[in-house]
Amino acid sequence: MTKKLLLIDGNSIAFKAFYALYTAMDKFTNPSGLHTSAIYGFNRMLDKVLDDEQPTDVLVAFDAGKVTFRTKMFADYKGGRAKTPTELSEQFPFIKELVNDRGIATYELPDYEADDIIGTLAKQAEDSGDYEVVIVTGDRDLTQLTSDKTTVQVSKKGVTELETYTPKHVEEKLGVKPSQIIEIKGLKGDNSDNYPGVEKVGDKTALKLIQQFGTIDNLYQNIDDVSGKKLKEHLIQDEDQARRAHKLATINREAPITISLADLNYKGDDIDKLTDFYERMGFKSFLAKLSVDDNDHSEDQSKIEYTVLTKDNLSELDQFKDEVSFHLEMSEENYHISPLIGFAVGQGDHWYVTNQPELLKDPHVSRLLTSETVKKNLFDAKRTFVGLYRQSIILKNVDFDMLLVSYLLNTTNNSNDVGTVAHLHGFYNIKTDEEVYGKGAKRQIDAQSPEFLAHIVHKAKAIDQLHDDMFKDLDEHNQTTLYRDIEIKIAFVLAKMEINGIKVDAGTLEAMGSKFKERIAEIQQTIYQEAGEEFNIGSPKQLGKILFEKLRLPILKKTKTGYSTSVDVLEKLAPDAPIVQNVLDYRQIAKLQSTYIDGLLKVIHKDDGKVHTRYLQTLTQTGRLSSVDPNLQNIPIRTEEGRLIRQAFVPTQPGWQIFSSDYSQIELRVLASITGDQNMQEAFKEGEDIHATTARRIFGLPSNEAVTPELRRQAKAVNFGIVYGISDFGLSQNTGITRKQAHQFIERYFEEYPGVKKYMDDIVKFARNHRYVETIAHRRRYLPDINSKSFNLRSFAERTAMNTPIQGSAADIIKIAMINMNEAIKDMKTKMLLQVHDELIFEVPNDELETVKKLIPSVMDSAIKLDVPLKVESHWGKTWYDAK
DNA sequence: CCGGTCACG
DNA sequence: ACGTACGTGACCGGC
Secondary structure (H helix, E strand, O other): OOEEEEEEEHHHHHHHHHHHOOOOHHHOEOOOOOEOHHHHHHHHHHHHHHHHHOOOEEEEEOOOOOOEHHHHHOOOOOOOOOOOOHHHHOOHHHHHHHHHHOOOEEEOOOEOOHHHHHHHHHHHHHHHOOEEEEEEEOOHHHHHHOOOOEEEEEEOOOOOOEEEEOHHHHHHHHOOOHHHHHHHHHHHEEOOOOEEOOOOOOHHHHHHHHHHHOOHHHHHHOHHHOOOHHHHHHHHHOHHHHHHHHHHHOOOOOOOOOOOHHHOEOOOOOHHHHHHHHHHHOOHHHHHHHHHHHHHHHOHHHHOOOEEOOOOOHHHHHHOOOEEEEEEEEOOOOOOOOOEEEEEEEEOOEEEEEOOHHHHHOHHHHHHHHOOOOEEEEOOHHHHHHHHHOOOOOOOOEEEEHHHHHHHHOOOOOOOOHHHHHHHOOOOOOOOHHHHHOOHHHOOOOOOOHHHHHHHHHHHHHHHHHHHHHHHHHHHOOOHHHHHHHHHHHHHHHHHHHHHOEEEOHHHHHHHHHHHHHHHHHHHHHHHHHHOOOOOOOOHHHHHHHHHHHOOOOOOOEOOOOEOOOHHHHHHHOOOOHHHHHHHHHHHHHHHHHHHHHHHHHHOOOOOOEEOOEEEOOOOOOOOOEEEOOOOOOOOOOOHHHHHHHHHEEOOOOOOEEEEEEEOOHHHHHHHHHHOOHHHHHHHHOOOOHHHHHHHHHHOOOOOOOOOHHHHHHHHHHHHHHHHOOOHHHHHHHHOOOHHHHHHHHHHHHHHOHHHHHHHHHHHHHHHHHOEEEOOOOOEEEOOOOOOOOHHHHHHHHHHHHHHHHHHHHHHHHHHHHHHHHHHOOOOOOEEEEEOOOEEEEEEOHHHHHHHHHHHHHHHHOOOOOOOOOOEEEEEEOOOOOOO
16 A cells, blocks of 8 residues: 545535635635635635645536436435525635645536535545545545545544544444445435335334344344334335435445546645746635745755854844844743843845854944934834844834734734734745744744744845735725834833833732631631632632533523523522622722732832833724733723722822722713714713713613603613614613613604614614725724624624724724823923723822823813813822822 | 632822 | 523532
């Protein structure tokens, strides 16, 4: 056996691929509107099996048409099947083209199905004695072909997950030999192929009979041995059907094929044709793979020319006068503490690289980086700025930040990896960090290796190569101003805030922690007594058992994995059993302890007693920031116990104040402005309480009548709902009113605020036409699901279309305010410390307090001119807690 | 590594 | 009929 023959059932794999990607179908269309999901899935399968099996010979067999010897034998064979969707049938010619471009033969034969071609060739191969055979299909019936020389791989969930059937595996799984599969099918028939077997015989009976008799022939010869009178009657009655089903299920292994084993030689990818094909299909990831594989052969990665920097050649860097690409490599994610492990710098064909970060301090290097005249192109300006700042180098004149530009062009699929982003924009001669360094536990960076140096040169080079194109794309999106006036500027403002950090008093946290610890222990004991046993309260699974099985509390909601024990459920159950309230209390305090006491203590820097968060500037889909290590945007405030955590956040100097200013209802003001709704604008212009006004309007109260707190609360919920892209169900869930009521409220709302209604309709239409929506500052979010056939995906996209311009414009506004703020306070001792979406937090010396009380709100409310005023409220105190 | 839960706007 | 509020991050338990 010197050869390995791979036989692929083209139709069934195409079907599987199509339905595996069914819900994502609309994400897979090429520029000319062709659906490509099945082509894509098919190719993924090809990649996997070619790689796993390393075959010498390959064939993809297809069905030739609807009419086959089976339909001639039984007219209804495969009858009643839904017509193949056009979204799939249009892809078949391209799948065949793909297969050919990959150097693989295809074949189809009138009157026969792909199964028969495969069966026939497998038999020929087995008989010749030269071959090992592997069959890949989505149809489990083909497992009848397994033998000691042939294995059958059946696709499971997707198309790349395959289950391998050997004769042994068939017996274990199905309880019969491979050859007996057709005997089973003879008896039970096949619903999907629409032919009957014997009445009342299904899987179990068929299996039992075949295990007893071996074959249908033998069964009928010994029909008197069948136990069960009815069963015997059915068998006798339906003998013809059983024999016909047996024939239909049997793969023809003697089909009159006009192709021979010698024609199946696997030639491998035709790179040129395949490149062209992938480009037409818009398959960027496959293009990337193609070029990486290609590079592996040509050793392109190591062929790049670069000079290793040494003390003696540093002066060569003086050649860069106008522009340079620079990449600073770090070994860890957290750039506040990560070691620097190398850098690459250069332009065009001149590249320099080193694994000695101390060379950064050499004047030839630092002069370049701090120069106001030499433009820098890089990836992640904030990270680079902080890394260099730690070496006392102040990075200046960043022109192109590839990470930021990529994020603005398309927030989805953005990545922190240079290689990944480069691939996304059509530049493939670079590997990803994962490919070079490994991932998870296996990740390891060998900074001494030539591969390392080559890799970071490739990063710098990718940045250099892509910056013109990406700037052009930015311009086409009308996003150059967004980039230059907002995003690149805020990167440095954020860097400064992160470096500055905020002081957290460890003593305060520890004192609170020991109190919490006692409370937790107390509540824990009480819960154990109430439960009558000890268990892990933190485990929803164990807790569910206690509450819903042992104590028999009513099950109000379930999750995918079991009983739901979330707050809303437990709150409803609390009156039924005291243990429930205790669990709620336990949860709350355990959360405070683990996330906020222990969690924060872990990240206080020893040298300065501060925490230095990192704002992720290129993560959210709306343009907001997020905050990690630690997250300082979700410090408790809603409950008094949690709010106490804020007492630990203190100014750096004794006697200073923590000063906080927040935009009041910024999202609703943005809504009023961009919808142009006159009624809502009037409310804000008149300085009214918007929730009360909304309540008056939708509940039809006279203007002199006071709005009850309950009605105001409901109106507030509706206002929120509108911002989120409302549905009556969502509103009813969130407020406890009925769905019908919710529906009425929404209708009333749209009557009172017709501009809002029109905007919501228009923005969804816009999204359908353009497949994206944008904010005031032209921040863009693509909504690939907006025309999806799936109700769920489409509805989600519609809500997103309504919400993103509002949430995103609010994000634009506070970013502008922060940039202006940075200027406004640059000569003061006051420092901007944190941003929490609609609020800014500062530390302020007492002698500047009177100044900032006016200055900070005025900078914030003048960030942008809307059709309604922006309102800012300020609070201050000796800790963050006291700034209320 | 994922799902449940809960902290924030 | 479908089964839903928008945007995040950290921790825990359990696979």
